[in-house]
Amino acid sequence: MSPNCLQKTMSDMASQHTSHIVIIGGGIVGSALAYFLSTSEDGKKVTAIDRSFSRLNGSTGYAPGFVGQFNESEVLTRLAIDSVEEYSKVPEGFDHVGGLEIATSNAGVENLKMRLASAKERGLEAEMISSQQAMQMAPDLVKDDNILALHFPGDGTANPSTITAFFQSEARARGVHFLEGDVTGIRRVDDRVNGVMTSAGFVQAETVVLATGIWAKNLCDFDLPVPVIPVAHPYMYGEHHKPKTYKSPFVRFPEHHVYARDHGQFFGLGSYDHKPLAENPEDTALGNWKEDFDATLDRALQLIPANTNLVPREKFNGIFSVTPDNMPLVGEIPNVKGLYMAAAVWVTHAAGCAKFLTRMLKGERVDVTMQKALDPTRFQGRDMKSLERVSLHCYNSIYSTHERS
Ligand SMILES: Cc1cc2nc3c(=O)[nH]c(=O)nc-3n(C[C@H](O)[C@H](O)[C@H](O)COP(=O)(O)OP(=O)(O)OC[C@H]3O[C@@H](n4cnc5c(N)ncnc54)[C@H](O)[C@@H]3O)c2cc1C
Known part of the structure; x- marks a missing residue:
């Protein structure tokens, strides 16, 4: 742990919460995750943290909500179909205009x-x-x-703000704690997650999920390239x-x-x-x-x-994110036990990705092809400069993917 992190931890200890799972990010991805976790009956305490829940400052707040389910990637197609099914249950959430x-x-x-x-x-x-x-x-x-x-x-337009508000209110009603604050660091003890430092105090947790969209890189000080590149x-x-x-x-x-x-x-x-x-x-x-x-x-x-x-x-x-293969990064970060990520996820795939990650967090079996295609560690060993270059190159072919089989 860096000395800087340690210092923040000690001062933040004054106001301490505990939770089993902390989700950082209350855009459509983090909110969907909070919702699906809240439907589980395992009694685990979930805390969702965002700088602001009253206003969506991330990409979700600006997305016009085009949802095309077909993608060259079979995995993304499945995630989109799953997402549309979920969005269709949200009042005013999805319009099947084709x-x-x-x-x-x-x-x-x-x-x-x-x-x-x-x-x-x-x-x-x-x-x-x-x-x-x-x-x-x-x-x-x-x-x-x-x-x-x-x-x-079967395609249509989603209303990302309405869907996000629905996921949040359902999750809140089922006991998810929503905390407004800026997460300044992830605290580790040895190779395990121990909680997060926030402007509202320290939150102890054994599991932390980064659902921080275009800010995904900011809290990633583990030894792994995270090519989630924000673009205009x-x-x-x-x-x-x-x-x-x-x-x-x-x-x-x-x-x-x-x-x-x-x-x-x-x-x-x-x-x-x-x-x-x-x-x-x-x-x-x-x-x-x-x-x-x-x-x-x-x-x-x-x-x-x-x-x-x-x-x-x-x-x-x-601003939204691109990656070197136009695929999201969703899954476990094995270098730090208890740390997970769901980043570079489009509205089109958000509910599907959140359901996939919920199964993973509950220790259930997940589809191996999907796990491999979304694995956040898949760029290990490559340098960030070239990953950024490739990601930017992908911007003009946003509907093309280079999924690994
Ligand atoms: C102009 C535009 C057009 C788009 N068009 C489409 C489209 O047609 N179809 C489609 O599917 N997608 C589209 N997208 C992409 C889509 O909006 C995003 O991929 C999606 O909303 C990402 O959701 P998210 O929850 O991961 O991230 P965000 O919505 O960005 O949420 C991340 C949250 O994390 C919080 N956060 C970050 N760091 C911290 C921290 N340290 N502490 C506390 N909180 C933190 C932020 O405040 C934010 O609320 C578009 C995006 C834009 C901007």
Whole structure:
């Protein structure tokens, strides 16, 4: 233990809580974990800690909530299906509007055909539709000069804030303790976790889970690379419009790295079509607007029908994490007994990942393929500089994964 950690421990001892499990982070991942752990009847005391529960300062608070269940990674597909099942139980949590992927070139069509075949193999409902059909489904977001579209009727949009609030209130009702405070360090005794130092005092615990999203690296002073790289990402809201009489599916333009949706009273649009930019976030997932992002959004807006008159009313840089294989890091950190992590998890996979980790924490058998694919130690032996480079490279292919078999 570093002398610094020791010093904080001694002064924080004045106000001490004890818990069996501490979850650091109250975004959608930590809150889902608190919820699933609270449904267990093992009598274990769970404490969830965040700098703020009243306001979601992490990525969850800024995510527009696109949930496409199909992924090249079979593991991510399963986690997404599981998550949608859970979100559908949350009042106002999930809207089954469906998802459209639009091809604007022959190469794009070939890609959609491959995705259709794989999606069907995984048992997902999917169909290729004409560009006219796509226009009928999403007249405000799809132009008439596209070639073909892939429709996923089972996809939709999540309301991350509503889902997170639901998980928290259910967990609280079942006895999870919610503590507002800044976690400043993880205390170890020998090679075991002993608790966490926080601005609200020391919390003793035999198990600690890092669900700290883009801040995952901050508390990781164990001998392991944690390539959870925060990146800048532009998203915009259009002017308010009257609610439509129809519900548009969300739309993705994979060749252009652009996506758009109807938020009900305004449209939203985001793009990955820019140079990846690493961030070093302070205490919010809202970064400074980058000059290049105006041109990025201008290019993206060219894909939207002129009649929609979509112009930015509000634009922001929302920060989330990328990893070297576009897979989350979920599981045990064996170097420090009792320490676990669930980071770089998308809204799309959050409930599924939290359920997976709950089984692990309860000592139940977990799917070995999933465990291997999500293993937080899988980058051991590689240097952080090159892992960061590879992760940033993955930003432009956010829907591609390099899952280990
Ligand atoms: C603009 C944007 C668009 C996105 N689009 C989508 C999308 O369409 N679909 C999708 O699936 N995902 C999307 N994402 C990604 C998604 O939002 C995140 O992956 C997800 O919300 C991460 O959840 P989390 O709980 O892990 O992290 P967060 O929501 O960031 O929560 C982490 C929490 O940890 C707390 N914390 C950190 N360190 C400490 C500490 N030391 N002490 C106390 N508390 C601490 C923070 O306060 C924070 O509340 C998007 C994100 C952004 C920003």
